[in-house]
Amino acid sequence: MHVFKEFEAKVRAALTAMEAAGELPAGLDLSRVTVEPPRDPSHGDVSTNAAMVLAKPAGKPPRVLAEALVARLRELPEVTAAELAGPGFVNLRVAADWWLARLADVLVAGTDFGKSDMGAGHHVNVEYVSANPTGPMHIGHTRGAVVGDALSALLEKAGYSVTREYYINDAGAQVDVLARSAYLRYREALGEEIGEIPAGLYPGDYLKPVGQALAERDGRKWLEADEAEWLAVFREFTVARMMEGIKSDLALLGVKHDVFSSEKALVDAGMVDVALKALEDQGLIYVGVLEPPKGKKPEDWEPRPQTLFKASEFGDDVDRPLRKSDGSWTYFANDIAYHYDKFRRGSPELIDVLGADHGGYVKRMQAATTAITGGKGALDVKICQLVNLMDAGVPVKMSKRAGRFVTLRDIVEEVSAGVVRFIMLTRRNDQTLDFDVAKVTEQSKENPVFYVQYAHARCKSVLRHAAEAYPGWDLSGDALAKADLTRLSAPEEVDLVRQMLSFPRLVEAAAEAHEPHRVAFYLYDLASSFHGLWNKGRDDTTLRFLIETDPELTRARLALVKSVSLVVAAGLQIMGVEPVEEMR
Template sequence: MNVFSEVEARVRAALEALKTEGVLPSDLALPEFDAEPPRDASHGDIAVNAALVLAKAAKKKPRDIADALKAKLEAHGDIQKIEVAGPGFLNITFKPEVWHGLVRDILSEGGRYGAGSSRGDGKLNVEYVSANPTGPMHVGHCRGAVFGDALANLLVFAGYDVTREYYINDAGGQVNVLARSAFLRYREALGEDIGAIPEGLYPGDYLKPVGEALAKEHGPSLINMPEERWLPIVRSIAIEKMMAMIKDDLAALNIRHDVFFSEASLQADGKDQIKAAIAELEKKGLIYEGKLEKPKGHDDDDWEDRVQTLFKSTDFGDDEDRALKKSDGTYTYFAGDVAYHYDKLSRGFRHLINVFGADHVGYIPRIKAVVAALSDKTADLDVKVVQLVRLFKAGEPYKMSKRAGTFVTLRDVVDEVGRDPVRYMMLYRKNQETLDFDFAKVTEQSKDNPVFYVQYAHARSASVLRNAVEQIPGLDVSVDVLRRADLSLLTDTGEIDLIKRLASFPRLVEGAASAHEPHRIAFYLYDLASALHSQWTRGNDSPHLRFIQSNDGVATSARLALIAATKTVIKSGLDVLGVEAPDAMR
């Protein structure tokens, strides 16, 4: 049960009744309003602002509308009291049995509690990571990878039809640099002293296995070939090996994709999807030949002081039009992105999410513009930007050893602290804020380490259930039995507070999914864990509040039902984040 959605539905039904009765104008459109926990817990369980939102359109005083709503809502037998407060808020307090029933609902629904039903608003594509296949994943990629994966998990849990996608940039100049770098390692594998790696090539030792693989497969046959012949051979193998390395790095973080889309495929096998995408824009009257002003800072690679083929990006909110073809007829880098998003739309996606690094912020308006243009504004694109990660240890900047030679890899960080701390802490900050990752803090066992604190709450819950069976022989702690416990015995303020926190989970999932903000789950779990640990501590101070009452199996069963419900929600939240929910901590 989502108590907030239930209240919203009741308020809407009451407002419709008031329209029928003539209390409100019959043609009054009902806007969105909020039904949420009040800031002050003494004001009740749920605060509703519907009367304030409607007052102007209804040409009535907010308190008059609130009084009429109160009279309608009081007919529901599970409401203990309703108060009209301030300018017209409705503060609703439920009877205790509502909260007791919620515990039963959680135990009945299990891992589906808080999950959304299948939505009928179309397929959703989440593209994340999409790092160039020129080396191992670095720590900067790590945050975007975790964010994108957790966001996809969240959306699936909320009921969306989600495809997880990785765009392989395997058609640009950087993969030719990769091929030349791999060719150098190939010569090295054949026994040649290659000396220092020339500037402009990739120096990392991670290319040595690629060179060895080339030597094993081709022997010295590539040595005497002209570059135009060996380059595509080496490039293909190098990209294959780099993608295998990247997938292995991502697997270390339990990150997966459904689709790996090759940029090179846009112009493979005799097709030219870039040409097709430009033709589609041309049919819409959005292509012309012209010159662009020099960009501020001169940082636009597609700029040149000659006539080019341009897209009317400014018609869709961009600050300038964008080049698709250079003056020599070759496609710009942006043209490939246009074709890629055209392909997404052609595959039936109408909801797109791209996860970008902080260095791609300036690229957002043009991508949004082309999606709007190609879809005639029927598709939406949300670009989530993840900011930088700074590494610390015990509060001091940390320069760990670099396996890649020039940068800290994702695998370096995972091997140092483990998958769960990396995933949780990459989400324990809003994506648009810089994240400080402290290697000492994410491994300490304290309240100041969120991942430990939340995982410990799950492990503590499991421990309580195990210990109850040991202390009270014959006690059945199965879900079927616990949901039939006498939950009316849950009367302590701490117990009710814990239930109310559980009640907010479905609303939180819905809001986080709608806003594309998985960090809300991480924050929520920490607060929920804090409430559980707090109630445990209260039991240490006041024995009658302990979860296990050795001489009272009935009271124990009621509290174990609450513990089992809390454990269920913590696991669901950790599953969304891609973090393990352990039953014991070592």
Template sequence: MNLFTEIRALVVAALEQMQAEGALPQGLDFANVAVEPPRDALHGDMATNAAMVLAKPAGQKPRDIAEGLAAKLAADPRIVSAEVAGPGFLNLTLTPSVWQGVVAAVLGQGTDFGKSDMGAGKTANVEYVSANPTGPLHVGHCRGAVFGDALAGLLEYAGYDVTREYWINDGGAQVDVLARSAYERYREANGLDFEVKEGLYPGDYLVPVGEALKEKFGDSLIDKPESEWLDAIREFTMAAMMQQIREDLAALGVKMDVWSSERSYYESGKIERTLEELKEKGLIYRGTLEPPKGKAPPEDWEPREQMLFKATEYGDDVDRPVQKSDGGWTYFAPDLAYHYDKVKRGFDVIIDVFGADHGGYVKRMKAIVAALDAEKRVSFDIKLCQLVKLFKNGEPFKMSKRAGTFITLRDVIDQVGPDVTRFVMLTRRNDAPLDFDFDKVLEQSRENPVFYVQYAHARVSSVLRRAAEAGIATDDAILASADLSLLDHEAEIAVTRKLAEWPRLVEIAARTNEPHRIAFYLYELAGEFHSLWNRGNEHPELRFIQDGDAATSQAKIALARSVAVVISAGLAILGVTPAEEMR
């Protein structure tokens, strides 16, 4: 049930009737006609822009169209009033029974209330985290992991068949640096002098890896030339790092469907095959790039012929080299092959979640998909996650040095738990910086959105427990058949209005790839519920359990239960467990 969609259908039907009567010309496009909550609740329950968007193509004044439309809509039994405002906006007030019916719909559909079919029959690939496997995941990766996982959950709720994917950056020189760093820890484990030279990874996280290397190899690799130990140390250390990454993600509640290895692209010849295919399509050529714009070229710069990808034809600033002067592949080459593989796998939607430091990659990655998607079938989006700053007692907080120079994802989880971590990471847009204050996120107040939402769910659970003690039936089917016309107080109707927004909100969030909208909505819904609860302290008739009046109690409990159902659905999208009680 999407009440806004239903009322929009009513508006469109009225417009079509006006066309049939000659009040509006034929051939008008109603695609931009919207029905949404008004900016000011005093203006009614819903507002439509129909007259404003149709005035110019219809060759009529907006108010004239709005007045004719208002007359049609007022005849519908669901509409109490349709009033023209300003230059031609139309504000609608609905009967209380419409809002009361939302409660029955929520209880009848359960957590499926709000699910959409907008993604039905479509597939989506969401790639996120994709950190270099050279150390533990840090707090920046944490935000990308939560955002990507919540976005995947949101798209699934909106009907898409979603694949969660991790791109393992194990094909570059950094994994050899990792191996050399681990070798020094291996020497340390064998009681020998070791040196973490500049350029190596200094974190203590490699100490247990060194010990594990000793257990596997003993001292057999000591003082051997690098050529004899590099491959073995690299593979062992890579496997250890990836195992730690998997465990850290699991602790956060993140599980990937696909783990794609960059190294496999190098070793399998997939890059060469991709470039050969793209060459046949005319997307790869040999040419010479101009010197970097806006600054003097390096002293050793000289024009030379290179293998280039035609990125500028698809919106990039320059054509991108795919091969270095020594014959090796540039970093761009595996990215090209990887995204070509995604396109060929047939996804309808492809989304990359990057850290803010990858902002310079956006144009080139979009150029890749635009060029490779010859049929223009794929919807491609890149979401950048800005930095996270950690605070405690109002001061920047450093928890651990064991990782070297950064704070790990596991440190954050160990401090506040996965549910708090996930919710807080979604309390800002992904492209806005986020302050994570360890005191505030555990604070039990309205200022803490995690607590505020969880507390609303816990309060409903307490109502259900008290109802059971009073012998009041609270099965959802029974509550859905209660006399919901008893929910007639403005504070109760306010809660039902907010519940009605949920299906619309889901579609907007899924269409814009913005899961933070879910967190924002849950906070607002919790606010309406807490307001109703608090008013019950002063007005006994608003309390959820009415002594000696089972029928009224069931109607009010039905409203509370419907709030819990929607909160549960929203938290499930975000990967957060609802609270049954607050401790």
């Protein structure tokens, strides 16, 4: 049940009736008519812009059209007041009993409440994490992993068909550096004194087991061999080992992917040539000389003819190089081929969840996606800003140069996967996030994980006490949906019901905007309302959930409590967080 869609249907029916009565011209386009909550709750429960967007095509002043619409909407039995506001908005107030009756929809749907057919099964490819396979997942990778996974679940809840994808960057120079670093550890495993790790190689101890495994498998076979003989072998083995570790870490966090695509396999299959041939056939590739970068010109910059993509024709700031000076393809060329491949696999809508260092990548890749798909594909890039790791307000020092960093596994084992996932969604992805290990385990309102989980645990506690006090009662959702919900007469109870019934709209809006953090914000607000009602019941016995002298009121309030637990659980399900039954 999506209450605002139901009212949208009622508004459209009123407009159709006005058309039949000659109050509106026939054939008006109603696609821009919206029905949503007013920005200011004091203005009512439901607001529509119908008069505003239809006034010009109807040839009438907005307020005149709004007055006619108000007259018709006042006739609806559930509408207690219909008012004209501002230049032509129509605000409706809806009877409390109408809201309360729809609480049954939550109880019957269970954690499926909020599911939508908005996506109509359209296919979306969400690529996330895609960390270079050169080491373990660290705290910085964690945010993109959670955002991508939650966004995928959100889109599925809204009715889209989603492919979760990881792109393995295993074709660039960094994997050759990785192979050389592993070779050093291989020599170490065979008893050589390797001394300090040379600059430019990966210094972390995480490569020691890789070197040991290669030594056990191949013995001294590669010690005297030229690099040309062993490089490809060490590269393939080490990348495979790194990916095993990455997949294990992601599983620990509860993050899953449907597809792991290899950049090297893409290049080896000739997909770069195929993609760029498609651009060339459209006249979008040429040889030219770029202007020097704006600002301070790099010392090694020199004007030279380059193979360029006409990115500026598709919204980018400048045209982009496709070949390096040695004749090999640029990373950008490989990325064009990869996005073309995703599109050809059946995903017209593409979403990339990337780290903060990819900010300059967005325009060029969106331009390339539009061009390579002939305008049939669309790319949205979600940039995840940095995570500042702290402990009780003190920054945790890390050194990439020394190979010391806090891994994803470290942080999950410290505070649990659920806590990590929730906290990573408490800010917009494009805002820096502070992750304080001490604070995220506090039991206070300031800790959003605790506050939301405590609401769910309190609901479960009430239901357990009810099962003990009324052993013969059926406390299932279906049974409680039959309670006399009109007994919920306290303003706080009605407001809580309204808040829960806005969840389906929240799901659709968050999915449309590709913003899973909205779910975390919603759950915090819902938890705050529930805790507020709980606290009032401690002071006012008439507001308590179990009223021994009034079983019908008790049933209605248990329906309310059960509904809160279901909506919280449904929201946490999108976030990939397990709801707790009791706090410890």
